[in-house]
Amino acid sequence: MSMSSAVEADATTGESEMKTFREAISEALWEEMERDEKIFIMGEEVGVWGGTYAVTRGFYDHFGEKRVRDTPISEMAIVGAATGAAMNGLRPIAEIMTINFAFLALDAIVNAAAKAHYMFGGQFTVPLVIRTTTGGGRQLGATHSHAPEPIFAHFPGLYVIAPSTPADAKGLLKAAIRNDNPVLFVEHSTLYQTRGEVPVGDYVIPLGKSDVKRVGSDVTIVSYAKMVDISLQAADKLAKEGISAEVVDLRSLRPLDTGPVLESFKKTNRCVVVEENWALYGVGAEVAARIQEEAFDWMDAPIKRVSQADVPLPYSRDLEQSALPNPDKVVMAVKEIL
């Protein structure tokens, strides 16, 4: 995997360490909590248990129960109360165990957190981060496996961030915590064990900036989160056949930074979007619309989408895998438009 350009632009010591995605998230949370007393964590099993994905292991003992707050299984109250606390001066990090449970809190996220600033003429601000996990591939069945973050990206007032590398995870989470708007921070559960170089210290990546993860000249592959890894694997395979793919990582679904996408497209004239969400009204649909609106004259082929099959995800392993994007599907899609 080629290194993100943003990694070079760090305001840190210049050192970096090999870390897992989980460790990078954990480090960002820890450092931010050490920096600002107003930051606290609330959610199901974040405290005594140490987080269901072990992200907050050790936090409860170090920061105490006031700042690492176990909640009841109560998504509406978690997001609603975190929103109220944010309005009244705190900087909560609310954890929703999986984005599939965030549907229970959809009203609190959309009608309260995302609208509070606008609806009252700017009087209230909601400096809230909602951390959640997303993604399939772990045989968790139809209610625990989906990647519906584009739904949340539909709503003005929210940020929706979905990192693909440990370094991005750290830098983007720090930026999210420091942002005065509500941010849905989406972590793909199969990325937690992945490793990468992570800058040491105060590393912050501005929100809403797409990032070129691999430079190429024949086709632009646009993706985010786990699908960046799938796209990079596909790019490796394509390279062996002499096809040069550029991989753009959106990193943020809202705001959507199409700059690097368009720049790349004007060079390659071809695009495949790789998304774990369903195709209908998905990220690929949005990216394709933007490209035809803003780079129509550079278009040499239809824009292809590699998406999740249009079904609720099944349990059985091979059946589930067949529904998800993989490098071979991406390679096929690229070849269809070359």
Add this chain to the structure above:
Amino acid sequence: MALTKEQMLEAYGLMMRIRRFEEKCAELYAAGDIGGFLHLYIGEEAVATAAKYALREDDNIITAYRDHGVALSRGLPMNEVMAEMLGKSTGTSKGKGGSMHLADINRHFWGGWAIVGGHLPLAAGIALADQYQDRDSVTMALMGDGATNIGYFHEALNLAAVWKLPVIWVVENNQYGMGTAVTRASAVGDLAKKAEAYGMPCCVQVDGMDLLAMYETFVEGIEYVRSGEGSFLVEAMTYRYRGHSMGDPERYRPVHEVEAKKADDPIARWAAHLLEQGLAEKADLEKLDEAADQAVLDAVEFARNSPFPEPEELYTNVYV
């Protein structure tokens, strides 16, 4: 913490201001000057007014969409409230909120919210922020009877009880959730019992048409909450003379029921109390009546003379 004589008179004036404001809003709505939904507080004035005197200025208050009475009692300038009704840039939410979304952060009025029950966890969170920062402010969350049936109510009360959050929950039981009577919508008629499910002390069916009863109940509840013991719930039995919102055909209640309730009017009762107790002369009350009328006229003039939001305002305040 008894009300002073001045406060008692002022409270009468405040209730009258709310009443006249609401009547004017109904007129302006019929004339097409106010758009959207309009939920009037007529008949329920004693509840918000009692809250004003029972709460400190640094206490918080939050309510649902029937929010004009809370806004005015909390001291939001009537001019700005009326301007918001007319969608003007001088409105409390710069014309972006409307009737249901009044707020004033400087007066700790955290808004009118329009998804039933959606503001209840917000109240818990606002209270959490005070508790977290060792401030002794309390948060009062008003809601209608209908809100006690929604999941938000139960999740918010449970969380508030588990974390001993300083919230005083106030159910304004006006006996209908839109057009559905409480008895047809709630498994228990005695709504305060729902607080007992969370081990929360409560005051059952306080007479919401009686300003003094409401005030004394609020003082008791707030004292408990401020002591750090946790939440407290008050059920105020009240009644709205008007429909749920403008345009409500009111097929769900007989006219004689409404008329009977009007005979129990909170403002008339308070006036009678003041006169009987020798706390006011008729002339004092008439002066306050006239002041209320004049305030409403002034507010309409202010609102009418205010500009609509500039087109650029469409895109401001989406993000900080």
